[in-house]
Each structure stands twice: as structure tokens, then as C-alpha cells.
Amino acid sequence: MDEEIQSKTPYKISQPRYSVSHQMVTTAFELPGFRIMQNLGVVRGIVVRSRNIFANIGASLQTIVGGNITVWTKLCEQTRADAFEIMVQHASELGANAVIGTRYDANEIATSATEILAYGTAVVVEPLEGTNIYDS
Numbered sequence: 525m526d527e528e529i530q531s532k533t534p535y536k537i538s539q540p541r542y543s544v545s546h547q548m549v550t551t552a553f554e555l556p557g558f559r560i561m562q563n564l565g566v567v568r569g570i571v572v573r574s575r576n577i578f579a580n581i582g583a584s585l586q587t588i589v590g591g592n593i594t595v596w597t598k599l600c601e602q603t604r605a606d607a608f609e610i611m612v613q614h615a616s617e618l619g620a621n622a623v624i625g626t627r628y629d630a631n632e633i634a635t636s637a638t639e640i641l642a643y644g645t646a647v648v649v650e651p652l653e654g655t656n657i658y659d660s
Contacts, residue, residue: 544615548622549608549644555622557652564618564646569610573603574637600640604628607642620646 548555607628615623626644633639 543619543621544612544623544646545621546612548649549612549626550622550624551626553625555624555649558622558649559652560624560647561650562648564615564620564648566643567611567614567618567620567623567646568641568643569607569612569614570639570641571603571607571610572633572637572639573599574634603638603640604642607640611642611644615644615646618646620648622647622649 554560611626612623623644623646626642629641629643631639631641
């Protein structure tokens with residue numbers, strides 16, 4: 525694991541190893557063509573980010589003219605992606621091969637710090653008979 529990333533987290537992050545494909549993560553509570561065999565419980569990815577002062581100045585100027593505030597949009601997108609990846613890794617560590625009921629939540633925890641939470645239910649699924657999911 526990148527030591528720089530590890531030094532920035534308050535908890536241990538293991539090496540990325542995925543048994544959950546991104547295509548097997550859904551907001552639905554079922555996966556078409558698959559049967560849920562085991563529920564492994566709630567998994568989550570939490571990231572807390574703050575905005576830097578220079579980005580805030582640029583964004584403040586951009587609010588004057590209107591439109592998409594790209595610096596904040598990029599920050600939000602990157603933070604959600606990071607929370608999603610941590611959630612998928614958590615599910616993989618539990619032995620899941622899918623995550624259902626995935627949701628995001630955000631909370632402001634300080635004046636300029638926001639927590640982004642990605643969460644869902646880690647499950648083990650298997651293809652239903654006759655669906656030809658794995659046939660080529």
C-alpha cells in the first residue's frame with residue numbers, strides 16, 4: 525500500500541484486492557440473474573475532506589458569474605469515488621462478491637470539513653440456473 529495514503533488515514537487500510545467487481549454493486553436490493561446465498565452485513569467507506577483556501581477563493585469568484593463550480597464538483601466526485609472504493613474493498617475483505625442497497629450520505633462535521641459515507645450490504649451471490657451468465 526502506498527505509505528503516503530496509509531499515513532493520512534486514521535485506520536489501517538489493507539492492500540487493494542477485489543473480489544467485488546464494480547458491476548456487482550447496485551442500489552437495488554437484488555441482482556437480476558443472481559441468487560443471494562449469504563448476507564455478510566453492512567459495509568462502508570468513509571472519507572472526510574476539507575476544501576483548501578485557494579479553491580474556496582476561486583469558487584467564490586465563480587459564484588459571482590454563475591454556472592458549475594468545477595473545483596467543488598471535482599472535489600465531490602473524487603471524494604465519492606474514494607468512499608466507494610473503500611466500501612468495495614471492505615466488502616471484498618469480508619468475502620463478498622457483490623454489494624446491494626448501496627447508498628451515499630454526506631454530513632458537515634466542521635466549518636469546512638465534510639464526511640462522505642458510501643454504504644451497502646455485502647452479499648455472496650451465485651448465478652441462477654439457466655441464465656447463462658458465465659457462458660461465452
